[in-house]
Amino acid sequence: MNKQFYLYLCATLILMSSCNEEAPLYPEPQSPEEALSTFVLDDNFEIQVFATEPFVQDPVEMIFDEKGNIFVVEMPDYPFQPEGTEGQGRIKVLLDTDGDGKIDDTKIFADKIKDATSLQPWKGGLLVTAAPYIYYMKDEDGDMVADTKEVLFEGFFNKNQEAQITNLRFNVDNWIYAANHGQAGEITYMDGEEKMQMQGADFRFRLDKEKYEKESAPAQFGQAFNDWGHRFFTQNTIHIQNMVVPYRYLHRHPYLPSAKGVVNVSDHDLRMYQLTEAPYWRRERSNRRQKKYDEQGLNRTEYIDNHFTGASGGTHYGGDLFPEEYRGNIFTGEVMGGLVHRDVVILPSDQSQYVAQRAKNEQEKEFLASKDPWFRPAHFTVGPDGALYVVDFYRQHIETPLSIPEDLKLDMDFMRGSDMGRIYRIVPKSSSVPVLPTTVTENSGDAASYVEWIAHPNQWFRLHGQRLLLEKQDLSVLPQVKELLMNHPEAAVRLHAIYVLEGLDALDESTIQVALKDENPRVREYGLILAETYPKLVNAVIALAQDSDNRVVMQTALSLGNYNSSKIYTPLAQILENNINSSWIRTAVLSSEAGSSMTLWNAVATKTNLLKEYSGDIGKFVHDFGYVQGGKNDKKEILSFVQKLTGLSDDYLEQGLMGLSKGLKRSKTELADDVKETILKAASKLDSKKEAIEKNLTPKKK
Numbered sequence: 001m002n003k004q005f006y007l008y009l010c011a012t013l014i015l016m017s018s019c020n021e022e023a024p025l026y027p028e029p030q031s032p033e034e035a036l037s038t039f040v041l042d043d044n045f046e047i048q049v050f051a052t053e054p055f056v057q058d059p060v061e062m063i064f065d066e067k068g069n070i071f072v073v074e075m076p077d078y079p080f081q082p083e084g085t086e087g088q089g090r091i092k093v094l095l096d097t098d099g100d101g102k103i104d105d106t107k108i109f110a111d112k113i114k115d116a117t118s119l120q121p122w123k124g125g126l127l128v129t130a131a132p133y134i135y136y137m138k139d140e141d142g143d144m145v146a147d148t149k150e151v152l153f154e155g156f157f158n159k160n161q162e163a164q165i166t167n168l169r170f171n172v173d174n175w176i177y178a179a180n181h182g183q184a185g186e187i188t189y190m191d192g193e194e195k196m197q198m199q200g201a202d203f204r205f206r207l208d209k210e211k212y213e214k215e216s217a218p219a220q221f222g223q224a225f226n227d228w229g230h231r232f233f234t235q236n237t238i239h240i241q242n243m244v245v246p247y248r249y250l251h252r253h254p255y256l257p258s259a260k261g262v263v264n265v266s267d268h269d270l271r272m273y274q275l276t277e278a279p280y281w282r283r284e285r286s287n288r289r290q291k292k293y294d295e296q297g298l299n300r301t302e303y304i305d306n307h308f309t310g311a312s313g314g315t316h317y318g319g320d321l322f323p324e325e326y327r328g329n330i331f332t333g334e335v336m337g338g339l340v341h342r343d344v345v346i347l348p349s350d351q352s353q354y355v356a357q358r359a360k361n362e363q364e365k366e367f368l369a370s371k372d373p374w375f376r377p378a379h380f381t382v383g384p385d386g387a388l389y390v391v392d393f394y395r396q397h398i399e400t401p402l403s404i405p406e407d408l409k410l411d412m413d414f415m416r417g418s419d420m421g422r423i424y425r426i427v428p429k430s431s432s433v434p435v436l437p438t439t440v441t442e443n444s445g446d447a448a449s450y451v452e453w454i455a456h457p458n459q460w461f462r463l464h465g466q467r468l469l470l471e472k473q474d475l476s477v478l479p480q481v482k483e484l485l486m487n488h489p490e491a492a493v494r495l496h497a498i499y500v501l502e503g504l505d506a507l508d509e510s511t512i513q514v515a516l517k518d519e520n521p522r523v524r525e526y527g528l529i530l531a532e533t534y535p536k537l538v539n540a541v542i543a544l545a546q547d548s549d550n551r552v553v554m555q556t557a558l559s560l561g562n563y564n565s566s567k568i569y570t571p572l573a574q575i576l577e578n579n580i581n582s583s584w585i586r587t588a589v590l591s592s593e594a595g596s597s598m599t600l601w602n603a604v605a606t607k608t609n610l611l612k613e614y615s616g617d618i619g620k621f622v623h624d625f626g627y628v629q630g631g632k633n634d635k636k637e638i639l640s641f642v643q644k645l646t647g648l649s650d651d652y653l654e655q656g657l658m659g660l661s662k663g664l665k666r667s668k669t670e671l672a673d674d675v676k677e678t679i680l681k682a683a684s685k686l687d688s689k690k691e692a693i694e695k696n697l698t699p700k701k702k
Helices: 005-021 032-036 280-295 449-451 459-472 476-485 491-503 509-516 523-530 534-548 550-559 566-576 583-590 598-605 618-630 634-645 651-669 675-681 691-697
Strands: 038-043 045-052 059-064 072-076 090-093 105-113 117-121 126-131 133-138 147-153 166-170 176-179 184-188 202-204 210-217 224-225 233-236 238-243 260-265 310-318 330-334 339-346 355-357 369-372 375-381 388-392 422-428
Touching: 032 045, 038 045, 059 117, 059 375, 059 388, 059 422, 090 117, 105 126, 105 459, 117 166, 117 176, 117 459, 126 166, 133 184, 166 224, 166 459, 176 224, 176 583, 224 310, 233 310, 233 375, 238 310, 238 330, 238 339, 280 310, 330 375, 339 375, 449 459, 449 476, 459 491, 459 651, 476 491, 476 509, 491 509, 509 523, 509 534, 523 534, 523 550, 534 550, 550 566, 550 583, 566 583, 566 598, 598 618, 598 634, 618 651, 634 651, 651 675, 651 691, 675 691
Parallel strands: 310 375
Antiparallel strands: 038 369, 045 422, 059 072, 072 090, 090 105, 117 126, 126 133, 133 147, 147 184, 166 176, 176 202, 202 210, 224 233, 233 238, 238 260, 310 330, 330 339, 339 355, 339 369, 375 388, 388 422
């Protein structure tokens, strides 16, 4: 081998070796200042650094208490659950010692908490979700360190950090709500023996009344209440759902065809507009899945990017700092796409559910998007200043390892970035509003000052003011509160006022009648809820059966179902006739014992024209009414129902018998021979459906 050829070979080998050095699969982190330059934000706003590592690490929620103390809960163990009863979770107090609007120090309020995710101020301390518990922690000596830690509730599901009890929220109705993602659990309160099964439900409780109960599900991570206490929540791919019917109504009896009380209200579904590329593992996993679908001949698309898969932290903007068109919007993070999505939510007067729309200037872009793939906007807070605070978990990887193929995980460090975290503050351009207004820092702490808070244009003040009045139980403020209810021009303030009265046990029939006659439909809606425990108000409730607002009418149907009165059947039937095209109102009527009884059926037949001419919506009601009758399996009621059906058209007969047979099949209780014979005789007129009906009535062989 000559020298020239040897040098050529060495150079070639060196070049080949250099070319084989692979580029890193995943990018490196950026400093907070560098990350700021990657943001593309709505032109009306600017984004500021509020807190960064080392002062915050792995933050998942931040709150302000009534004194202006700023608490953040950190979850450094994610995505791995530590062994034993302790973890590395922390609750910190964030401090701005020099008053420049940036955090420069912290105190550890509590540490070694396993799976802590959410905070709610209560009686000078904090409620903390940390599955399987909800704790109450309090600093007793003023050093900003928790001295007591009490278990209030225990038994919540704790096997998946992405679907555990979280998102504590105090609402205008004086209940505290928590997201449970519908997970199973056996809940006990304060070491009690009585256990409540949580399967398929979220959770709400009132510590002032020692009440707790299930709520319509499934909220995952992100729960918001608008100015009217209406509930919205986030669930990975479904970035905004609305609770339309609460759990307590849907489970008054167990026979409804569907007890689902929530709905996806987005009119733009999964599409989003991210500025980051999908990570290597996601591209590879998606390509594998798509190949499998194609080989199986499935008409299915596995989206790699630009579609919601990690929606998180939906938050209502109830502040007074943003321009009017942003108030009442819902802001949701997308931790996989590195963006903040904005929904404009409206409640049409002819509907019971909201509609969530993209803003006109965001049809093909997002409110905020980052080019930094480490940006993980997990949650938000609206502060007393009216600013929107973005809680950035800031990790190289956010996806749970459970959903990633083993070979792809070999190149992934799921803890990379666990020593990092950021919180940003979004304000209108040129805004100079301080983080803590003087209305917070100089507040006297007496009850009268908190009455002033419930009249504040910022929802933060109203909710904290109401909660504090509930805690203080100072009856000297009743004249002030009643004055707000009677004369304040803002309906949201009047709504808070009536629930302050409720929390102080100062409601009476005349006060509730004021709410029932309020000019705003949302106040009337809550007046109906409060009237349910006052039998003498049944006529005042009936009067709203003809209300111009659809959601008020739906609530009228729900509330009437709680009355034990012969007066309710005709108005329930008339509500059906006037709103038969609304599936929510049909469900509202059927959800009660009265609304699913043959007495109601007779009112429909004699007091309305519903059964005179067939339509699809009426047919659905007849089907579902039959389904409930089948579930109840009351011989007398079934025979009466079948007899009534045989006098109607074949279309109604078919719908009623199909619903009845499905309900009987689901009930799994033995059917009397004469009842079965009567049903089959009626079905003999229905050649196309007789076989299906008979099959439903035939028990499966063991």
